Amino acid sequence: MKAVVGGLGRWVTESIAGLGEMTIFAGRIVRALWVPPARGALIRSALFDSGVLSLALVCASGLTVGFVLGLQLYNTLSRFGAEESLGTAVGLSLIRELGPVLTGLLVAGRAGSATTAEIGAMKATEQLDGLRMMAIDPVHFVVMPRAVALTLVMPLLSAVFVLCGIGGAYLIGVELLGLDSGSYLANLENAIQFREDVLQSLVKSLVFGLLLAWIATWRGFSCAPHAAGVSRATTSTVVTASVCILLADYALTALWAV
Amino acid sequence: MQESSGRDLAVGGFVLLGLAAIAYLSLQIGGVSLGHEGGLVLVARFDDIGGLTPRSPVRVAGVKVGRVEQIDLDEDLRAKVILDVDPGLGLSIDTAAAIRTAGLLGDQFIALEPGAEDAYLESGEEFMFTESAWNVDALVGALVHGDATGEDD
Incomplete structure (x- = not known):
């Protein structure tokens, strides 16, 4: 009994201490943003790794999701003779939910894991200590550029994903199933509002980007400095970031609707 | 490099x-619309707005020119609908606002039918003529009982 209560107490204090460390770490990243030099070349390089290299994956996934949505919704809607609403249904589901969430999960798997593994490997091979020896702050030199890139990349990729999805549903609905092209696009444009839908989508993806950047860099930075530690940290990034993205999605949706 | x-x-x-x-x-x-600052705000009162919701489109001759900003109930228990309309239209003061349906079961929108007066509606002014939404129940009732009593206004 004593052991159980004690274990619970230790778990709670450790969790809170972990959150505190994460918060201090986030503060260090934010402070690194203002400290010169700006590390432009490193940010560009990180943008290439997490953005450009994720583009093909995001486009392909967006198209496929669009295909599936087009096919499924067309079949359901045609039962009620409401095929014209395909544009509305596809647009709303992609812009409000699927675009930001699926992009978040994809980028977490593709770029978040890579970021953690890279920083973790640097830690395991004592490169971060080497930087400290040269009086270079590893948060400034290694972590900050990658965090900035992961955050910025998310809204851009999410918008690309949404457009690919809308295009994919267009291909299926209009080109394959013979829906009228004008009614697809007109319904889509009528149903989507900037403040309620597009802005919500962008804010969501930005928040997911922040969460992913924070989690991925922290897991890499704090991992145990050996091979098993790096692998554990990488797994943990994908799992934690995915769960956090889904939870944050619910919270944001609920807040936005109020 | x-x-x-x-x-x-x-x-x-x-x-x-x-x-x-x-x-x-x-x-x-x-x-x-970039630089969307001074939209023309107009008020229309209806006995029955049917399924009209905020953000429903406002159309002139089928062309979208604005949207419904807000729907309230006024002191006389009529629906007070506030519209945000493109200010460059030059709607005459006897323009009529009618609630129409796109298609048979489609979304409802407000159709503006321009009148013939030379004076134009200013921001904050109210439509003189409005036409409420078609109520499907009333229509079916009229068909069944054969009393095609006209609607309000």
Whole structure:
């Protein structure tokens, strides 16, 4: 009994201490943003790794999701003779939910894991200590550029994903199933509002980007400095970031609707 | 560093592509009109707005010119609908506002039918003539009982 209560107490204090460390770490990243030099070349390089290299994956996934949505919704809607609403249904589901969430999960798997593994490997091979020896702050030199890139990349990729999805549903609905092209696009444009839908989508993806950047860099930075530690940290990034993205999605949706 | 220029080009292209996608979503699909400041705010009162909701479109001759901003109940228990309309239209003061349905079961919108007066509606003014939504129950009732009593206004 004593052991159980004690274990619970230790778990709670450790969790809170972990959150505190994460918060201090986030503060260090934010402070690194203002400290010169700006590390432009490193940010560009990180943008290439997490953005450009994720583009093909995001486009392909967006198209496929669009295909599936087009096919499924067309079949359901045609039962009620409401095929014209395909544009509305596809647009709303992609812009409000699927675009930001699926992009978040994809980028977490593709770029978040890579970021953690890279920083973790640097830690395991004592490169971060080497930087400290040269009086270079590893948060400034290694972590900050990658965090900035992961955050910025998310809204851009999410918008690309949404457009690919809308295009994919267009291909299926209009080109394959013979829906009228004008009614697809007109319904889509009528149903989507900037403040309620597009802005919500962008804010969501930005928040997911922040969460992913924070989690991925922290897991890499704090991992145990050996091979098993790096692998554990990488797994943990994908799992934690995915769960956090889904939870944050619910919270944001609920807040936005109020 | 020699591969850096190609990489920079890729990053620049990626950022431009992403920004273009955001711009397309906002401007074309989201329907943001840049510099949308002084929309003409008009008030229309109806006995029955049917399924009209905020953000429903406002159309003149079928062309979208604005949207429903807000729907309230006024002191006389009628629906007070506030419209935000393109200010450059020049709607005469005897313009009529009618609630119509797109298609048989489609969304409802407000159709404006311009009148013949020379004076134009100013911001905050109210429509003189309105026509409420068609109530399907009343229509069916009229068909069944044969009493095609006209609607209000």
